[in-house]
Amino acid sequence: MEEKKSNKISRRDTLKALVTLPVLGYFANRFYVKYENDLSSSDFTRMKLEVADTSIQIPAAGYSSKGKQIRLGIVGNGFRGPQVLRSLGFAEKEWSEDKIKNGVPGPRLQSFLDQEDLNIVITGVCDTFSQRAEEAADIVSSPFRSGGAKQLNRPKIYANYREMLADDNLDAVVILTPDHWHAKMAIDAARAGKHVYLEKPMCQTAEEAKLLRDVTLETGIILQVGHQNRQQASYIMAKEIIDKGVIGPVSLVETYTNRNNDHGAWIRGIPKNANASNINWKEFLGDKAWREMDLDRYFNWQKWFEYGTGPAGNQFTHEFDCVNQVMDLGIPKRVIASGGNYYFNDPRDIPDVFNAIFEYPDRGMSLTYDCTLRNSRLRDKTFLGKDASMEVNVGVAVFPDSQSEKYKKYELESDTPLYTYHPKSDAVDAVTSATAKYYHDRGFGYTYHNGKKLDATYLHVKEWLYCIRQGIQPSCNVNRGFEETTTFYMSNLAYLEKRVVEWDAENEKII
Incomplete structure (x- = not known):
């Protein structure tokens, strides 16, 4: 008597697959394709896989930071500033010390310290609130660096972003400003030959976005929008x-x-x-209608x-x-x-x-x-x-x-x-x-x-820096x-x- 071939997905098959194969690839081959083989309801009622992300490959995680050291300027150091600086490898002294217990770094600090040295140097910072510009320079000068890297010099504090872009001691800028400045700063940076990491949203309007796109493609600079998803x-x-x-x-x-x-x-x-x-109120307003200084509008501009x-x-x-x-x-x-x-x-x-x-x-x-x-x-x-x-x-x-x-x-x-x-x-x-x-x-x-x-x-800034070195799009x-x-x-x-x-x-x- 011919033995009936079973299409049942066994526990042994599942465990073996989790160890040896990419999860979705396994799932595609053993279920999403196998359903075509007339698997009966008695053979299979449900498959649920709860696994670590060992099989999902994030390309940027494997990118190398070797090659030319990239000189960065930081434009803006508001709410998002310290977070992005940590992603670049520079952590606030107070933030870091708060995460050390009995001389041992906590998980978040250790995760930061374990980040790869991105092979960058921050040569300059600017912000329309002078205190935040100083704070950004302090963060860059902090002893807490990822990957064991060292920042040899305190970054220069520029009066405004235009002075920064005019400096030849700069390859790229990270723009972390209110939205109404995104397009203008990024376009000026591109025309100055500087690569751009630009926090979302890219621009305020479709017209600005079209102009920035055209200038970016014309100049050949590498622009990454800050959607880290x-x-x-x-x-x-x-x-x-x-x-x-x-x-x-x-x-x-x-x-x-x-x-x-x-x-x-x-x-x-x-x-x-x-x-x-x-606070340089006039610089903050830019091309917006003049009004007397309003600290609520300055610090809570998103409203x-x-x-x-x-x-x-x-x-x-x-x-x-x-x-x-x-x-x-x-x-x-x-x-x-x-x-x-x-x-x-x-x-x-x-x-x-x-x-x-x-x-x-x-x-x-x-x-x-x-x-x-x-x-x-x-x-x-x-x-x-x-x-x-x-x-x-x-x-x-x-x-x-x-x-x-x-x-x-x-x-x-x-x-x-x-x-x-x-x-x-x-x-x-x-x-x-x-x-x-x-x-x-x-x-x-x-x-x-x-x-x-x-x-x-x-990983997102790492990808951007890799693309600058390789001359490819992020x-x-x-x-x-x-x-x-x-x-x-x-x-x-x-x-x-x-x-x-x-x-x-x-x-x-x-x-």
Whole structure:
């Protein structure tokens, strides 16, 4: 009698695969392809894999920093400044000492110290608040450096970014300023032959983004937009899942921002010693309308469209670039938006509740974004496919659709994931603030490579520096930035002008 061949996926197969093969590659070969072999429901009811990220390769983690030492200038040292400086390998003395217990570095400090020396030197800093410029110079001069590197000289403090760009002792700049300065500074830097790392959003408007793109391509400098999600293992995994057709054609992607504290609503406080003697108010305003010095506008500039970009530019850009990374969506055909400022009575003109729909008729799908600054529930980015749904943040979970012809013969439970990815690392430790936890949980803080916890921004700047040395384009280059800015700007126009906003792709024009 001929022995019946079993298609059952055994525990032994699973354990063997986890040790020897890339997880998704295994999953694709043993399940996503195997379903075609008439596997019976009695053979298979559910597969759930919870594994470390040892199989997910983040390219930047393997990039070498050998070669020319790159001389950097830091433009702006506000809330994001010390964080990016740590990613570059320079940590504040106070931050570092606070993480040493009984002479032993804590996990976060040790993770920082274990970062590779990026082979850079910071030659200059500037900020319109002189205290912050001094603080940036102090950080660069701190004894706490990653990879055992040394900064021999205290960086020069420039009066403004134009003086910095005029100095030949500089190869590239890191721009960490209010949004309304992004385009102007990046364009000036490109025309001065300096490479650019530019915090998101790339620009305030689509017109600025188009000009910056054209200047960047014309000058040949390397520009990286600061969407560090490009280095996040979960989004790399999500892209592979989409590309393999695991969840089927996607009709809707849902994205969110939920926050419920003052800091998340861009009420960041005002230093007691801040005044007209140590703030260059005129330089801060730039080409914006003159008004008398207003410390609230200076330190909490995100509350106004004049200097910032609202929830769409501040938060949706994170969500959009993650989705763009996974699905390569580009700019939508049309956008509608609504919302209002319902809860915060302080001076501001941005909404605290914001909703937008981004339509992609050529892809047969829409992308939605919902934001509230009065609830902190974590909601994952959700990709709704014909055969399954995928939730993504710092991890990934795939749920079969109960009506899927592909999966229903296996009698899978639609509320139980058929695949989960959860990063694990011995270096994981408590996240120290609500804001830090928010970004970590959304997949923007740390990532995991070969079981090791790594700062995603460190990998992102490492990629940028590698691309400068190699003369190649980074993952979030100026073209991706053009898509990001144009997309969120369309939603701001739809909200402010209360109309449907459309994109003329042929003429690269909003109508």
